[in-house]
Amino acid sequence: MIPEFGNFAIIIALAFALLQFAVPVFSSSRGLSAGSRKPYGVALDASLKHAGMTDFLVFGQFIFLSIAMLSLIICFITNDMTVIYVRDHSHHLLPFIYRVSASWGGHEGSLLLWCLIIAFWSIAFTLFSNKNLPHSLYLKILMILGVLNAGFITFLLLTSNPFQRDFPVDLVIGNDLTPLLQDPGLLFHPPSLYLGYVGFAVVFAFAIAALLEGKFDKNWVVALRPWIIIPWAYLGCGIVLGSWWAYRELGWGGWWFWDPVENASLLPWLSATALIHSVIVSEKRDVFKGWTLLLAIITFSLSLIGTFLVRSGVLVSVHAFANDPARGIFLLAFLSVVIGGAFLLYGLRIHRFYQTPTFELFSRETALLINSVIMLIVMATIILGTIYPIILDSLQIGKISVGEPYFNVVFLPIMLPLLLLMGLAPHMQWKQQPFHALFKKVRVNFLISFMIGLFIPYLLGFSFKIFAYIGISIGIWIILSTLQYAYKFRASLTYKHWAMIIAHLGVAIFVLGVTINKSYSVERQIKMSVGETTTLAGLPFTLSDLHRKNAQNYESLVADFSVQNKFIISTEQRIYKSHDQTLNRPGIHYNLFRDLYIALGNSFDDGSWSVRIYYKPCVRWIWFGGFLLVIGGMLTLFARREKHESI
Amino acid sequence: MKVFKSIRFIIPLIIFGILIVFLWRGLFLKPNLVPSPLIGKSAPSFQLHQLMEPTLKTSQKDLIGHITLLNVWATWCVACKVEHGFLLKLSNHRDLMLYGLNYKDDATKAKEWLNTLGNPYQMVAFDPTGEVAIDWGVYGTPETFILDKKGIIRHKVIGPLSMEVWEREIQPIIRKLQMEDA
Numbered sequence: 093m094i095p096e097f098g099n100f101a102i103i104i105a106l107a108f109a110l111l112q113f114a115v116p117v118f119s120s121s122r123g124l125s126a127g128s129r130k131p132y133g134v135a136l137d138a139s140l141k142h143a144g145m146t147d148f149l150v151f152g153q154f155i156f157l158s159i160a161m162l163s164l165i166i167c168f169i170t171n172d173m174t175v176i177y178v179r180d181h182s183h184h185l186l187p188f189i190y191r192v193s194a195s196w197g198g199h200e201g202s203l204l205l206w207c208l209i210i211a212f213w214s215i216a217f218t219l220f221s222n223k224n225l226p227h228s229l230y231l232k233i234l235m236i237l238g239v240l241n242a243g244f245i246t247f248l249l250l251t252s253n254p255f256q257r258d259f260p261v262d263l264v265i266g267n268d269l270t271p272l273l274q275d276p277g278l279l280f281h282p283p284s285l286y287l288g289y290v291g292f293a294v295v296f297a298f299a300i301a302a303l304l305e306g307k308f309d310k311n312w313v314v315a316l317r318p319w320i321i322i323p324w325a326y327l328g329c330g331i332v333l334g335s336w337w338a339y340r341e342l343g344w345g346g347w348w349f350w351d352p353v354e355n356a357s358l359l360p361w362l363s364a365t366a367l368i369h370s371v372i373v374s375e376k377r378d379v380f381k382g383w384t385l386l387l388a389i390i391t392f393s394l395s396l397i398g399t400f401l402v403r404s405g406v407l408v409s410v411h412a413f414a415n416d417p418a419r420g421i422f423l424l425a426f427l428s429v430v431i432g433g434a435f436l437l438y439g440l441r442i443h444r445f446y447q448t449p450t451f452e453l454f455s456r457e458t459a460l461l462i463n464s465v466i467m468l469i470v471m472a473t474i475i476l477g478t479i480y481p482i483i484l485d486s487l488q489i490g491k492i493s494v495g496e497p498y499f500n501v502v503f504l505p506i507m508l509p510l511l512l513l514m515g516l517a518p519h520m521q522w523k524q525q526p527f528h529a530l531f532k533k534v535r536v537n538f539l540i541s542f543m544i545g546l547f548i549p550y551l552l553g554f555s556f557k558i559f560a561y562i563g564i565s566i567g568i569w570i571i572l573s574t575l576q577y578a579y580k581f582r583a584s585l586t587y588k589h590w591a592m593i594i595a596h597l598g599v600a601i602f603v604l605g606v607t608i609n610k611s612y613s614v615e616r617q618i619k620m621s622v623g624e625t626t627t628l629a630g631l632p633f634t635l636s637d638l639h640r641k642n643a644q645n646y647e648s649l650v651a652d653f654s655v656q657n658k659f660i661i662s663t664e665q666r667i668y669k670s671h672d673q674t675l676n677r678p679g680i681h682y683n684l685f686r687d688l689y690i691a692l693g694n695s696f697d698d699g700s701w702s703v704r705i706y707y708k709p710c711v712r713w714i715w716f717g718g719f720l721l722v723i724g725g726m727l728t729l730f731a732r733r734e735k736h737e738s739i
Numbered sequence: 740m741k742v743f744k745s746i747r748f749i750i751p752l753i754i755f756g757i758l759i760v761f762l763w764r765g766l767f768l769k770p771n772l773v774p775s776p777l778i779g780k781s782a783p784s785f786q787l788h789q790l791m792e793p794t795l796k797t798s799q800k801d802l803i804g805h806i807t808l809l810n811v812w813a814t815w816c817v818a819c820k821v822e823h824g825f826l827l828k829l830s831n832h833r834d835l836m837l838y839g840l841n842y843k844d845d846a847t848k849a850k851e852w853l854n855t856l857g858n859p860y861q862m863v864a865f866d867p868t869g870e871v872a873i874d875w876g877v878y879g880t881p882e883t884f885i886l887d888k889k890g891i892i893r894h895k896v897i898g899p900l901s902m903e904v905w906e907r908e909i910q911p912i913i914r915k916l917q918m919e920d921a
Contacts, residue, residue, distance in 0.1 A: 349817065393755070400762065420766045421766065424763060427759075431755055432752065432759070435751045435752035439748040439749040439751070440748075442748045479758075479761065482765035486764035497815060617851050617854060676855070694855075694858075702855070704854075
């Protein structure tokens with residue numbers, strides 16, 4: 093009964109989404125016949141009545157999709173094995189909390205979540221959008237969101253219905269959720285990622301609406317800004333959570349694997365970062381309008397392309413969801429129409445936004461432009477690396493797998509100038525920046541940071557390495573230069589400036605974390621039995637105890653390591669009953685400056701175990717930096733009411 | 740210049756169009772189907788160190804005398820991690836030898852990989868430069884060659900092995916090879 097109920101709710105939501113698109117069109121055609129002609133776009137000022145109607149439709153769509161999601165969760169909680177999706181992802185032994193998260197752990201459920209989140213952003217838009225936004229723009233944005241979600245709900249119903257049922261004769265116990273995904277991280281990682289991914293739909297709708305109108309003004313930019321930054325922050329949060337999950341679950345001590353699915357989430361994030369910087373210029377100086385529109389379209393396009401890459405099965409990945417060619421074809425057709433249409437519209441209309449540049453070559457505008465160009469280049473190299481296997485294969489040149497080596501080689505050199513620029517740009521003036529004045533402002537900092545960079549490794553007890561030296565110095569350069577900026581304008585700092593300061597410091601801490609972790613991590617692989625001791629990074633590790641443990645849906649072997657007799661690190665090897673699959677849960681002891689990370693390997697006949705021990709300096713800084721970026725982004729939300737800005 | 744000015748706004752659309760063409764073709768690619776010119780020929784000769792016992796060497800002669808699966812893998816290859824679980828199951832198979840060819844990799848990382856995830860291979864040849872893999876016509880990782888008792892390459896699978904691939908592609912060939920011997 094419940095599955096049918098959920099299914100029905102999805103169908104009603106589809107009707108609401110379609111009406112959300114159709115009602116304003118209908119009202120506008122009447123508006124046209126009444127004589128209020130507008131050359132481009134649809135004359136939507138018809139009446140506020142239709143706005144009320146549209147708001148109602150958005151609301152209804154959200155309610156019915158929530159009902160559907162809730163029904164699915166209930167199916168999981170009650171373990172309704174007649175629902176195919178539940179049978180494939182649940183198990184009668186699966187703990188309650190993972191049964192809830194399993195409802196978005198597979199393709200069908202995560203797609204339902206996707207649709208629900210579009211509805212969520214649409215309703216958020218109707219409730220909180222800037223009141224200065226012209227009414228016609230407002231309705232157009234909702235129309236575009238309506239037609240987008242109608243597309244996704246259709247996709248859900250036609251190819252990936254989570255409520256599909258099947259009544260088997262035998263009692264079924266279910267296929268269970270993959271053990272790797274049974275982690276608290278999974279509770280928040282996908283929803284957070286999706287809130288980001290999908291949120292860019294609003295940005296996209298803003299851009300298309302502006303192109304349809306043939307113009308945009310400052311109000312448009314001011315209204316747009318929160319709809320970029322909130323999804324950007326959610327996406328960043330999702331990426332950080334995902335990286336942290338990989339670190340704890342995969343047992344390799346790594347935090348980023350350049351896996352196609354990770355790349356798919358990084359791409360829109362990079363493009364959105366570029367967009368945020370471009371929007372700042374558009375808002376402040378009324379330039380870069382075309383560039384801002386282009387980036388807005390690209391950002392959402394990357395969300396869609398990322399979804400396609402993950403869902404269609406064109407790439408092999410650890411995240412691979414179930415593959416079905418029909419899904420790939422539908423998604424590709426859908427994204428061709430949506431994105432292709434958007435770019436076509438862009439090509440036809442953008443000349444209306446053309447302006448003569450009103451700034452000198454050497455200015456903050458240029459610096460921010462370079463920033464977004466570099467971001468786009470980085471984005472392009474990652475997308476190239478990700479789909480390179482497909483390109484070669486379809487040209488029948490060969491088949492290859494692009495791995496970490498490629499990305500490290502291309503990624504780092506491009507990021508270097510960007511990070512250097514990050515220290516410079518805040519000190520540059522709008523319109524025109526005399527070179528000598530800038531040089532005077534930053535030279536001391538620059539020298540100091542490259543001097544401190546020399547000493548830091550010695551202070552921490554590490555040897556000198558050229559890569560580490562450059563990385564650490566640049567990290568300090570960004571910190572010093574950001575603090576100098578904060579100090580100089582300390583009297584007049586607004587939330588927006590604080591946002592920038594915190595976000596940039598986050599980047600600096602991230603850079604320091606990555607550099608130090610990459611350069612100075614040590615690891616040892618050793619065979620140990622109970623009572624034996626080994627030393628790594630000056631710390632003695634003793635395998636003090638081995639014992640068995642039973643949990644609800646797995647049994648495990650626990651190894652306790654005592655370090656310096658001060659604390660104990662427990663690491664587990666789990667065997668999941670329903671999968672007959674082993675999973676290593678590394679044991680981690682952390683503090684601000686280092687992680688000690690232990691994972692079990694396989695056992696030997698004499699009762700000893702192969703053990704890997706890692707000493708990972710500053711690895712937490714990577715995620716801490718990431719969260720600072722998120723916090724920085726969130727701070728800009730308070731900037732709404734601030735009127736006067738001087739800097 | 741004038742031409743450029745009028746078409747430049749269409750550039751994003753063009754790039755996107757090219758991307759779509761590739762993605763579209765990607766949908767219909769069969770990643771597991773690549774004809775290898777080596778099928779039906781003897782294994783190319785090679786001399787490599789063994790990964791786990793670096794003092795010992797191995798050559799194509801070690802592939803003779805039994806049905807062999809030669810699996811090309813690397814630690815930087817995510818798909819290799821995906822198939823690893825299946826390889827472990829396969830290592831108990833009585834009728835064949837599972838050999839590994841570690842491709843363009845770091846010896847320490849590769850050993851660590853095997854020690855942690857388990858070692859399904861009877862032996863692993865270590866090919867850090869990828870020279871031998873070129874002779875074998877390896878496009879990337881993972882790839883798996885099936886060789887008969889005489890050391891002749893009979894089939895090549897591209898992409899990760901799984902129960903499905905095993906039942907569809909490999910098992911029939913192995914049955915056939917066993918029939919030939921009988």
